Amino acid sequence: MTDFPVPQLDPHASKKHLSSLPTPFGQRSVYDSVSFCNRCGSCQQACPTYLLSAQEPLSPRGRNQAVRLLMEGKINLAQNRPLLEKLAASCLLCGRCTQACAGKIPTAQHMLELRRALGGSLLPAGLQFLLSCRARRPQLFAFLVQTARLLRRIGAVRLMRMSGLLSLPSLSWIRHADDILPRALHEKARKQLLCHTRAAVQKPTLIYLPSLEAQWLMPDLGASVLTQAAQKHTVSVWHDPSGLFEYVYADLRQSRRLLRRLIRRHQHTTGGRLPVLTDSIDVYLFLRSAPQLFERWPALQKQARRFASCVSFVTDILKPRPQKAEQTNVRLDYSALFAREGEVFERVQKILKTQFKKNFVECWYKDADTPAFGYSFVRHNLAAPVCLQAVRSIARTQTGTVFTLSGLSALELNFYLKRFYPHARADHLVRLNG
């Protein structure tokens, strides 16, 4: 593309970054990708943070220009760190800007690159510790979650809230604990999960890779997926982390390691052929883009490409049933990491339109959805206004059920719906039939 030296965000630590970004028009270096922003401003009105702040630095165009200025050496990272951190952290990674953009600029990916250049973690310390436990010490993680459930049951979370402890930044995420930790595992769901998890499945025809929420926070969701998948397939459940949390909130190298482990397991146990099912749109989109993480390693990239082609989303196993004629309105929450359009979304819309006909409310482009990928739990203050806007929109359209494509989005939305519009509830699409 260019006949001059391409600047890099972090020339001395190139492995911290992706070497190129995927766009609908091919792979582009980060510099080329930000340079394709023509500053036309088509993205501005699609960005939830810009709509709320009305400030250029918190808009997609501003974010792209900031990265470009940084790469061209026109601004200094050290001097501008606070605002750079703010604009990188405040990006919800929802991809609405990319959808609105004529050149399909992947602003969310640019923000991830900026986060990597800035270093550090966006996660509160406690959550960071928990997630690193999940990746490295799964048993300790399981123990901590069980303890948290116990603490919640005896009222410790409530006590912490009353004592003001939850106002501490590193503990603020616990305020959601009451809502996200299941009160008790549904017996049937528990049995099903245990059965699939513990028993060694002979000759599986499908691998189910439950998301974090399906494993720990919404076991009903995991059970639903299993029930529906088991009608056609012999399912093997893998609890391996996908590396998505690390990709978004922490170190790319750690994410790469986890993903490599998953790909190798898939390669060794199934010969790289079996389909891999996931229940989260975020995990799905991440796994589909797995090859971009291994651009420097051609052999691995080849394996990643094969693995990515095996990944499927729950819409593949979903069998919608006809619903009763009289129903409340239904809509779809388009929250997804980096993207709000594509084949999956079209398929889901078609399913909902067929099933609910006039009761399916199509949202216009500015209607807010929840921030993608559990952002509410990470940056509550920034995410709350966006979620409230989503609740307002749900109330305005008199929606009764909001279907989401990831369990985290359902959890986030329910947290606010419960408080501000209890007539509606959010549920994962796979729970369409109850």
Place this chain on the structure above:
Amino acid sequence: MKIPPTALKRLRQIAGAEHVFTDELSLSLYAYDCSLSRTRPDAVVHITREEMVSPVLKTLYQYKIPFVPRASATNHAGSCTALNGGVILNLTALKHIRQINTQEGWAWVQPGVITGDLQDRLAPLGYFYAPDPASERVCTLGGNLAQNASGARCMKYGGTIDHVLAAEVVLADGTPVSVSRRQGGPDWIGLLAGSEGTLGVITRLKVRILPTAKHIKTFLVTFPSLADSVQTVSDLVARGIIPRCVEAMDQVTTRAVEEFAHAGYPLDAQALLILELDGKPAQIEKEEKELEEICLKNKAQHFIPARSEAERQKLWFGRRAAYAAMARLAPNVMVGDGTVPRSELPRALQKVRQILDDNHIVASLLFHAGDGNFHPQIVFDERNKPETLHVTRALKEILQACVDCGGTVSGEHGVGVEKRAVMAYQYDKPTLDLFRHIKQALDPRQLANPLKLLPVNYAEKARPAASPDARTAALADSVLRRNEVQAPCIPIGQNTRLQTTAQNTLCTQTLDRVIEIDKTNYTATAEAGVPLSQLVKALQQEQVFCALPAGKGSLGGAFCSGCMPDFYSHVLGLEALLPDGSCVRYGGKLMKNAAGYHLTRLFAGSQGTLGIVTRLTFKIFAQPVAPVPVLPFVQAPANALWRAIKKELDPNDLFPALKGEDND
């Protein structure tokens, strides 16, 4: 320039410390718009309430700090960059629709309201706002007025200038002024339209809203040549059919779009038109038949009507994808904007394509065939400096070609900084001087968006002034002599409205010719002293019609007296004598002109206080149209704007002094 700490402290007191930014990154992110211009301001003030604007501007005036009002910054001309440093006023937070009145057909809005948002609010009420710039989903109404934006519907409904009824403006010194169409005197809203923030900051505006057309029908028609497509539009106008939209593209563009969007456009045609009719079903049916007949007469290859809403959207899909088709090819898309008289469009487009080919430039070419406005969309990489320079030069060549065809350098995007230099191609020195005087009158300290619109050192570069004809020259001599001896005089036409008995009048009755009736562009040019009855008769002899009544008085009188304000939007160009005897020329047979201040609107209703209008070019029609209403003559009261401009243009009070109390 550096902003004094005391000024910053004062700004923080007014706007709130959290709304004033001076850090390097924030300033860098307010340094651009959609053009190539990039200049870092010294501070950014985030305006959160309308009431903040006046005290902020007073502070800036006190400390002589320049400022640039900015909303979505989507313009292509560099109108929002702070060339002289200073303060950027970010108005995007002023985004409330204050009131919608469907009974009287207006809406009060703040300047930061997104045009598309207003449309969304009006749609359920069965109304719409007529101007539809292509960026309506992101551009603001304040920005639309500042740039005089228009879109595909301009041919039938006009641009922003015709749809703003009133506005509240804060001048550069912090004085708030209310202007409205009902006020009398010059059309101040017309002057503000396209002023690009160089005269003040718009804080609120009242826009006209119209009932939505219930029936719309869209057609895709292809032609073997550009000339045939343009002739079709001329024939439609001749039959009295004004389509709601006439969008067009040439073959190169159609191919690029089809490759990208697969809209199903035929690829064998040299020109493709998307026409849209609206109105009552019977009327549409009648017009459709005539349309088909005219298209076939002009060798149309395909005539494809949209039979459903889905088909209609499909026809528009490709046109809307034209920008995206180019945006994927290279990092930058430079959207040019020139307008020529409709009859000149095929010649101008041929020249443009030739320039693009000669310079080996990849570009699409879209045009609004109804109003002669075309947009070359040139792709390039701004990181490549020689390429950028090459493209910029080619664009200047295109604009020069446009002016050579009797056109303007901007039909709807404005001048900003990128077209400053080419303004000298279009205007002669007296006209550019007049622009400068207007700016000087309303912003003597040159604080409001400085260094925009006017070319730097234009005295030598300006287009040579055409010498006026003998009668106008004689009148100019007379004005000059009177100015030298400081002998005030009253300009009159037929003296039907002013009915003065004074001896010191300067009569335009000698200017009594109808110069041209152009039945291709549907414009007429006549001298100001032509009696209205004679003018209407002359038009009728040519079987064309205008919106003027065949009553008493002269054409100049009808225009300048303020008795026929609805006629202002019909006037496309003028020639006028200023108190210093110089002759200015503005506009012509152009349906759109966003280059410079709207001089036709300044002289409209000015009651002879600013100069003598000697010649007017205005729209004519193939079918009889209802004459504009005639109001009784009153001497309009002056406001701050009028007084300031009068003082600047006519310091010796050669023409009658302003009357009446201040109505601010």
